[in-house]
Amino acid sequence: MSTNDTILTIAGAVERPCSLTLADFAAFAAEDQIADVRTLGAKREGIAVRLAALLRRVEPRADAAWLGLHAAADDFHASIPLDAVRERAVVVYSLQQGPLPVAAGGPVRFFIPDHLACHASEIDECANVKFVDRIELTSTKGFDNRPHDDAAHEALHRGE
Numbered sequence: 001m002s003t004n005d006t007i008l009t010i011a012g013a014v015e016r017p018c019s020l021t022l023a024d025f026a027a028f029a030a031e032d033q034i035a036d037v038r039t040l041g042a043k044r045e046g047i048a049v050r051l052a053a054l055l056r057r058v059e060p061r062a063d064a065a066w067l068g069l070h071a072a073a074d075d076f077h078a079s080i081p082l083d084a085v086r087e088r089a090v091v092v093y094s095l096q097q098g099p100l101p102v103a104a105g106g107p108v109r110f111f112i113p114d115h116l117a118c119h120a121s122e123i124d125e126c127a128n129v130k131f132v133d134r135i136e137l138t139s140t141k142g143f144d145n146r147p148h149d150d151a152a153h154e155a156l157h158r159g160e
């Protein structure tokens with residue numbers, strides 16, 4: 001993968017939809033970057049850009065209230081209330097200056113610091129979506145196929 005391939009598209013209820021490359025992520029200002037997401041409590045190392053900085057770039061419309069995190073790679077989707085994550089979530093995009101490996105949830109992984117335990121609410125560990133290729137803002141809750149009962153959730157964790 002070259003640094004000029006799109007790794008994330010942000011669209012939906014925004015004024016300026018955009019497609020970002022690894023180089024675009026790296027070009028965000030230093031104050032918008034997290035050099036190591038472990039400092040925010042992540043289990044694994046990686047470099048991130050604040051969601052707030054991405055939102056400033058796309059300019060959410062006034063009616064944008066839900067954030068859709070879409071991973072085509074394994075057809076996993078979450079839609080979470082935007083206000084709950086706007087100022088704290090980050091998007092992990094790099095490891096040691098290179099692309100974020102698939103084994104770490106790359107090319108792009110969503111991470112919510114101080115998330116609740118797995119399967120606890122809309123904003124829990126399960127919303128830390130891996131392999132995100134598209135973020136879509138919507139005015140009402142969007143498509144979400146996270147498991148919603150314990151059995152389905154345990155099956156997902158077992159890799160069924």
Ligand SMILES: Nc1nc2c(c(=O)[nH]1)N[C@H]1C(S)=C(S)[C@@H](COP(=O)(O)O)O[C@H]1N2
Binds near residue numbers: 118156
């Ligand atoms: N694309 C994708 N992202 C995903 C999942 C998944 O199955 N696919 N599982 C979610 C769930 S249910 C949890 S609890 C966490 C687990 O993160 P981990 O694999 O880093 O432990 O990832 C979340 N992100």
Ligand SMILES: [Mo]
Binds near residue numbers: 119
């Ligand atoms: Mo989960």
